[in-house]
Amino acid sequence: MENIVVTGMGVQVPGARHISAFKDLLWQKERPLQLVKNIGTKKNPHLVMGVIDGPILEGQQFKRHSRVSKLAVAAASEAVKIAGLKKDDQRRLSVIFGTSVAGLTELEQLSTLAASHDFRNYPISGVSDGNIGSVSLAVGTYLQANHLQLVLGNTCTASTDAIALGKQLLEQNLTDVCVVGGAEAPINRTLVYAFSKMKALSTEQDIKLAGMPFSRSDKGFVISEGAGALVLERESDARHRGAAPLGRIQESYSNHDNLSILESDKTGEKMSIVLENICREYKPDYISSQALGLMENDIIEAIAHKHCFSADTPITTIKGLIGHTFAASGVIQAIAAIISMQEEFIPATVGTDMNGFEHVPVVLENWKKLVQSVAITSHGFGGSNTGLLLTREYEL
Numbered sequence: 001m002e003n004i005v006v007t008g009m010g011v012q013v014p015g016a017r018h019i020s021a022f023k024d025l026l027w028q029k030e031r032p033l034q035l036v037k038n039i040g041t042k043k044n045p046h047l048v049m050g051v052i053d054g055p056i057l058e059g060q061q062f063k064r065h066s067r068v069s070k071l072a073v074a075a076a077s078e079a080v081k082i083a084g085l086k087k088d089d090q091r092r093l094s095v096i097f098g099t100s101v102a103g104l105t106e107l108e109q110l111s112t113l114a115a116s117h118d119f120r121n122y123p124i125s126g127v128s129d130g131n132i133g134s135v136s137l138a139v140g141t142y143l144q145a146n147h148l149q150l151v152l153g154n155t156c157t158a159s160t161d162a163i164a165l166g167k168q169l170l171e172q173n174l175t176d177v178c179v180v181g182g183a184e185a186p187i188n189r190t191l192v193y194a195f196s197k198m199k200a201l202s203t204e205q206d207i208k209l210a211g212m213p214f215s216r217s218d219k220g221f222v223i224s225e226g227a228g229a230l231v232l233e234r235e236s237d238a239r240h241r242g243a244a245p246l247g248r249i250q251e252s253y254s255n256h257d258n259l260s261i262l263e264s265d266k267t268g269e270k271m272s273i274v275l276e277n278i279c280r281e282y283k284p285d286y287i288s289s290q291a292l293g294l295m296e297n298d299i300i301e302a303i304a305h306k307h308c309f310s311a312d313t314p315i316t317t318i319k320g321l322i323g324h325t326f327a328a329s330g331v332i333q334a335i336a337a338i339i340s341m342q343e344e345f346i347p348a349t350v351g352t353d354m355n356g357f358e359h360v361p362v363v364l365e366n367w368k369k370l371v372q373s374v375a376i377t378s379h380g381f382g383g384s385n386t387g388l389l390l391t392r393e394y395e396l
Contacts, residue, residue: 001171005245005393007238008083008231009335010075012183013322014050014224018078023339026347027366031321033207033222039189041196044203048210049187050224050323064125066103069138071227072183076139079179083231084243087144091176091237094148095140096166097229098158098182098327100381102151103129105188135183139229147175153327155380156290157254158182159228160330160388164252166232176237181229182328191223198262200294211293213320213349214302216356221293224323228331245393247338250373253277257383264296264383268303274387275308275375283313284375284389286346286363288333292319297379302360304377316363320351330378330386337374337390344370 009019015032016022025032036049056070065073076095085093106129113122128134133151140149152158152165159182166178195201202220204210211222238245253274257265265271275287287305291298305315318336325332340346346367354362376388 003235004167004170004232004249005235005238006230006247006249006338007233007243007245008079009246009338010078010082010229011332011335012052012071012075013226013325013332014052015322019082022335023343025321026336026339029321029348029350031207031350033210033323035205035207036187039187040192046205047192048202048204048207048222050222050226051187052225064128065138066106066129066134067185068099068102068183069135071185071225072097072135072139072181073142075181075183075227075229076143076179079229079231080143085177085231092147093143093145093177094169094175095136095143095145096150096152096162096178096180097136097139098152098162099132099135099184100153100155100158100327101184101186101191102132102135104190105185108188108190139179143179154384155382156326156329157378157380157384157386158327160376160378160386161254163230163249163331163334163388164254164386167249167252170232170234178232179229180232181227181331183227184326184328185225186223186326187225202293208351211320211323212352213291213293213317214298214354214357214360214362215352216295217353218293219295222323224325226322226325226328226332228328228335230331230334247341248391248393249388250391251278251389252387254386256385259383261382264300264379266296266300268300268307271300271304271377271385272307274385275304275377278387278389279308279375282373282389284373285369285371286374287313287315288337288374288376289315289317290329290377290379291317292324300379301377302357305360311361314346314361314363316346316349318347320349330376333376334388334390337376340374341371341392344368346371
């Protein structure tokens, strides 16, 4: 099948509102997290979270957009600009975005109006806020996409799955250009209470210690908002229009634990199968792990790495730096991987003391290295697993 390449990328994360700022953030390792007051429970009212500061897409055309839709459009806009796509391009342009939370933050705010039967003040945007499809529709409308506009809601693997689906559609000639990605605006009390019940959130008040990946010292993760987008094309089409590929989506693979909507496969077997299928005979230069400070997930990552690779294959995660962006996390990992191939370094795992994970070859300092391939792991709430192998624009 023809190679599927990345020709554009865009990002919105705490501390980085565009690709060049994200490059600096990955290299400088300064955690852009902050302590949000009175968002949590009575026992833990203040939580460290990843918040994107400043306005996002102001103007009348975005007046009724939810925050998650604005983040998605902002990331997609940058990706299309970098890709050099023209508005008069007549090819079939599709949008595939992932989100698990969608407009829940706005709906939470509107729930008091509904509960009090305040019909007069209830906004018409309540319709779009409650529709998960609004995320891709917002991006599609902004880009004037003339083909498929899809949203995947399968939890934290959704943007990774969007990349995999876009690759498959392009390989089968079912579309011509895919803008794929994910977006989340998950900072709300509904999610905080739910994950607090599960004892899954970091309650550490010190930003430097909160949400430690690959560590038993802090057993929870940091909620973060964010968005990322990639432009995918067939390599022949990209080169025909003079676009230089930024990287290649070499392989993808997905499976599911099928245990419970609240449980994952603790043996690491299913994640090991994903890694085996995306890497095959290749040995990636490093693993971009979903490890986020949630003990169960991080242990699965360590088990899968031990099963599939030797100790000289490094592993790292960006979750200690920016927090966990739920369904947007996979595409943001992919963007970080492409940056690492461009800039020739492996980004360090920030904010870990390695307590209990001393045997795992975690990258603790930025490592200058020619990077030709990166394996990406992604887990979803309830047991979904997806992996990607990204390579430079030439064959391995």
